[in-house]
Amino acid sequence: MVPLTDTRLLVPVSESNTLRNTVGYVVQHALDRAEETGETPSVHFVYPASERLPSETETTEFETAQSLLDRVMVWASEDLGDNADAVELETALVGGREYLFSPGDYADVLARYARNNDLHLAVFDPGFAPLGTTPLLPPLENEVRRAGLEVREAPATRERQNPLLVRSGNVTQFLGLFSVSFLFYLFLAGSVVPFELVTGAISATVVAVALWGVSLTTPIRPTQAVKRLARVTLYIPYLLWEIAKANLAIAYVVLHPSLPIDPEVVEFDAAVWSALPVTTLANSITLTPGTLTVDVTRSHFTVHTLTRSSREDLFSGSLERAVRFVFYGRDVARIPSPLERREEREDA
Incomplete structure (x- = not known):
């Protein structure tokens, strides 16, 4: 193994089959550096969260993240054995108040944490995948290098890059x-x-x-699935009601002698994450007469609005809150609307 040449290490973590080996690799080399230099190396294991919460309410991802960080500390302590004082160990949850979608987003959060804690080298687990199955590591490593950190990948056995089409199911x-x-x-x-x-x-x-081994790539959590299905049954009538109201509003505009339209293309950042919630919100906007989703980049929406009232309804955030309710639950459904968030940014 090529030795690590720094004593202050940043180690991003996520659930993976190679994480345990990565922890062992980092701890062993930190011990080697401590013996060679007489210094006390500092290893920071950080979990970049991909959620943005409007309050301190914890969600399943945050609970999972904390559980993983606790597990990493146990592994690291086991590897240190009687040399617990030889290496400083830290864990942190980062990015929980920000939108994290692209490699650049994750790199910004990791680089900022590294600067704040005077860390110089980022060691990546080869199975690091904070977005689940979405490949992120190679572009992320490049982005972190651009941010000024040295980057090393732990020599743990990689997981299969092209997984089998058919997986085992339960x-x-x-x-x-x-x-x-x-x-x-x-x-x-x-x-x-x-x-x-x-x-x-x-x-x-x-x-x-x-x-069952092809269409379902992740385990089903029955309780969560039932709750989400129940919320969907509430969302569908709500969406149909919004569509009906918008139809009446557009019918009035079309039948009015002066045709009072005020078309405009607007943009906003939605407070939803991951593909399914974003797609649901985009389709809901398009299904509502008077608004048409033109483009979506991560959580950035470009929408064509036909009238002033349709823009006001869009920026009120009612559809966005409803989609959040479906996918994330009631605790995080109430958030500032897109208009309120824009005003907050302008005031800041």
């Missing part, structure tokens, strides 16, 4: 896919007579057996 995933397929079949059939129930169950079983 009973929960099978039942989840069966349920979705069965309900969708009944929805298309429009009937719950015995014949449809039997054929629907057979079809759902075939689909679940054939596709």
Whole structure:
């Protein structure tokens, strides 16, 4: 192994199969440097969170992050053994109050933490993937280098870069896919007579057996899935109501003799993260007459609005809050609207 040449290390962490080996690698080389230089190396394990919360309310990701950091400290302490005083260990959760989507976003947060703590070398776990399955490490390492830090990748065994198409599944995933397929079949059939129930169950079983290792790439959490489904059932009537109101407003504009339109393309940053919530919000905006999502870059929306009232409704943040309620729950649904956030930035 190529030795690390610095005594102040930044180690970004996320759940991965290679993290344990990375911790051992970093701790061992910190001990080696302590023996060679007589100094006390400092190793900072940091977890960059991809959520932005309007309050101090903890979410599942934050609980998961803290649990992982606690686990990392246990591993590091085990590796230090009787040399606990030879290396300074720190853990931190960073970026929790910011939007983190691109490698540049993560690099900015990590570099800022490194500057504030006088850290000079970033050591990356080869399995580091804060966005789940989305590849991030190579561009992130380049961005961190541009920010002025030396970068090293731990020589741990890499995970498979091109995972198998078919993955092993569990009973929960099978039942989840069966349920979705069965309900969708009944929805298309429009009937719950015995014949449809039997054929629907057979079809759902075939689909679940054939596709449970392909279509479901992450484990299903039944409690969370049920809660989200319940919130979706509340969101759909709300969205239909908003669409109906917007239809009436646009009908009035179209039928008015003076055609009082005021078209304008506007931009705003939405307080949602990850692909599904962003897509849901973008489609909801487009489905609402008077507004059309033109482009989305991470959480930055470009929307064409037909009237002043449609712009006011968009910037009121009602749809955004509803989408947050569906995906993140009631505790983080109430946040400043896009207009309020813009005014806060202008005042700052």
